[in-house]
Every structure is written in structure tokens, then in C-alpha cells.
Amino acid sequence: MWVKVIKVHELGGPEVLSWEEVEIGDPKEGEIRIKNKAGVNYVDIYYRTGLHRAPLPFIPGKEAVGVVSAVGPGVTSFKVGDVVSYADNPMGSYAEEQIIPASVAIPIPPAIDYKTAASVLLKGMTAYVLVRQAFKVQRGHTVLVHAAAAGVGSLLCQWANALGATVIGTVSTEEKVGQATQDGCRHVIVYTKEDFVTRVAEITSGEGVHVVYDAVGKDTFQVQTRPSYSVSLFSFLDGVFLWNLKSTMNYQLCFT
Known part of the structure; x- marks a missing residue:
């Protein structure tokens, strides 16, 4: 499937953020795919400007909340439709959907709205x-x-x-x-x-x-x-x- 992402091909200011499409597959063993609502943090600027290093090109974003859209083999802790959040790793939350290890996902209670959880x-x-x-x-x-x-x-x-x-x-x-x-x-x-x-x-x-x-x-x-x-x-x-x-x-x- 194809999803929209924000990608960085060269280091610099906000102008280096590129809106494009990438193809992602199905989650593998121990992974889940989530529909992201990305959190934005100052550390994202560190990566974009090169103060923190990441191999180019990369998709920024260290935090998101989202709805599980697919689960990989062996995942029993989450099901499609669950609301989860994660922070720090893996980087790449500036994407409509993202595949992450199920082990880093945290279930979000219904009383917490997406904006709060993502931020x-x-x-x-x-x-x-x-x-x-x-x-x-x-x-x-x-x-x-x-x-x-x-x-x-x-x-x-x-x-x-x-x-x-x-x-x-x-x-x-x-x-x-x-x-x-x-x-x-x-x-x-x-x-x-x-x-x-x-x-x-x-x-x-x-x-x-x-x-x-x-x-x-x-x-x-x-x-x-x-x-x-x-x-x-x-x-x-x-x-x-x-x-x-x-x-x-x-x-x-x-x-x-």
C-alpha cells in the first residue's frame, strides 16, 4: 500500500521537508501497522538540521498515536482497531501509516484524546x-x-x-x-x-x-x-x- 509521508533528503531548514508517497508492506513477525497522528518535538529539528545524525533520506518523527490497521504474525497484545501510542524509536512518525514493533506500543485509554496522547x-x-x-x-x-x-x-x-x-x-x-x-x-x-x-x-x-x-x-x-x-x-x-x-x-x- 502507498501512504503519504514527510521525508528529508538533505539537511537544512523547513524547506527540506518533502511531501511524497512511499510504499509500505504488511507487518512482519512481532510488528503492527498503525494509522498515525504524529507528535512534533524539538528533537525532530535536531535530526532535520543534522545536530543528531540519521542516514539520509529519512522520515522524521519520534512520537505518534494511532489506530492499529494490521498486526503481524505472533502479535497477541493488540488487534486491529486498538488505539496505541509510542515514543522515541523507531523514528518515522511523519507518515500516514507506519510499521513499528508491537513491543514499543502502549495502549491508550479511551478517555485520552488523540491530540493529548500524540503530544x-x-x-x-x-x-x-x-x-x-x-x-x-x-x-x-x-x-x-x-x-x-x-x-x-x-x-x-x-x-x-x-x-x-x-x-x-x-x-x-x-x-x-x-x-x-x-x-x-x-x-x-x-x-x-x-x-x-x-x-x-x-x-x-x-x-x-x-x-x-x-x-x-x-x-x-x-x-x-x-x-x-x-x-x-x-x-x-x-x-x-x-x-x-x-x-x-x-x-x-x-x-x-
Whole structure:
């Protein structure tokens, strides 16, 4: 069968995304075919621009929700018509239909709509690892979230707030302050207009925070945690790693 896909034949900006048809077959042993509703993530840009490598040509997309349209031999966990989601691997969700291993599919409850399921699984798993594994946020902690109005940042703020932490969020523009506040930030700092290091010191009476979640990188990376606490660095939006790690010897760094 033939399906429409978005394909990348050369690295570059959005103009390299090509809308075309490809032929896909039936699922093999242990595989299922799903009709995709693709999630869009910043990591897709990394692959399109070449910051992350993938053999050319490739179909981008690391996340989708869809209806199972066919099952391969040996698959007993799903049937045609089931609604499933997956995130991370295999890449290729920018396609009307896609074949994936049944082992990576997650059943989606009827109460969760397609748009929600397609947009939060990858970001939600990232947020889970950050607040429950990289550093276990607890009531009484003070948490600093950079890019607080972004996809993962928004979930981090909501989750940390629900766990009883005091959340400080940084955003790049005034327009994002309302979103960060709505997501649970008690304090919001526009880091392009004020020195967030000074503001964090003021908010915490000079003690610093228990954990910093930084997805931005060179524009925001300065250690604001209490000694022996944690800085979690993930998915740098600028793709640049420029600091001297010797300056962070008294801190716990977690790269995700």
C-alpha cells in the first residue's frame, strides 16, 4: 500500500521537508501497522538540521498515536482497531501509516484524546525521569525550571508543583509569563530582561535551589543550586555545550 509521508533528503531548514508517497508492506513477525497522528518535538529539528545524525533520506518523527490497521504474525497484545501510542524509536512518525514493533506500543485509554496522547508521551516520559529519577522532587524543595513555558518545562512545572515544591521558572519573553504561572510557577523570571542568578538568590534568601532543570544551555547555565544538590541538563535547545565542568565539582550533574 502507498501512504503519504514527510521525508528529508538533505539537511537544512523547513524547506527540506518533502511531501511524497512511499510504499509500505504488511507487518512482519512481532510488528503492527498503525494509522498515525504524529507528535512534533524539538528533537525532530535536531535530526532535520543534522545536530543528531540519521542516514539520509529519512522520515522524521519520534512520537505518534494511532489506530492499529494490521498486526503481524505472533502479535497477541493488540488487534486491529486498538488505539496505541509510542515514543522515541523507531523514528518515522511523519507518515500516514507506519510499521513499528508491537513491543514499543502502549495502549491508550479511551478517555485520552488523540491530540493529548500524540503530544505528551515523549515529553511526559522526559519529565517523569527528571522529577522522579534524576532528582526526586519532594514537598519543601525549591526547583528552578528554565524554559518553563516550553513543552517539557511546562510539564516539569506542573509536576513539581503538584509534588509540593516551590517552582521558579525562567522564560525568554513577557508573553510566556502567564503560561508559566498557570503551570504552577510561584516565581517567573524573564531572563532576557533581568539577571536570573540574582533573582534566584533573592527569592531563596541566598540559599539557592535544590535542583535546576536546564534545557536551554549556554544562555542560562550557571549553577544556582545549593552545594551537593542537583543540576539536570537535558535536550539543549541551542545544541551548545560550552562550560567548564571543573566549576561544577561541588554539584551533582545529571545529563539526560
